[in-house]
Amino acid sequence: MAAAHKVTVALDYANLADAKSLVSQLNQEHCNLKVGKELFTATGPAEVKRLVDMITHLVVGATQDPTDKRKQVFS
Numbered sequence: 001m002a003a004a005h006k007v008t009v010a011l012d013y014a015n016l017a018d019a020k021s022l023v024s025q026l027n028q029e030h031c032n033l034k035v036g037k038e039l040f041t042a043t044g045p046a047e048v049k050r051l052v053d054m055i056t057h058l059v060v061g062a063t064q065d066p067t068d069k070r071k072q073v074f075s
Contacts, residue, residue, distance in 0.1 A: 012036030016043050016051060023055055 009031050011019040019039055026033070033055060035048050043051075 006030060006032050008032045008034055010034045010036045011051075012038050014038055014042045016047050019051060020054070023051070028055070 007030065009022070009026060011022065011033060013019045013022070013036070016039070019035075023033065035051070040048055
């Protein structure tokens, strides 16, 4: 069961490795993730999309539904 209230965690890192490290430590049933401007600028949209794809696979109950906002970053 997902938490009723979630904390939003900003992935404000200058590199993808640090962002992935934090993501791997979080329970995504209890938090939302936000890609920070620093990460987006440092890595570019292709790397951010890969991170989003990785996160989506980790989210319990993630769907292939195109309206799932967790996947609507670069459509």
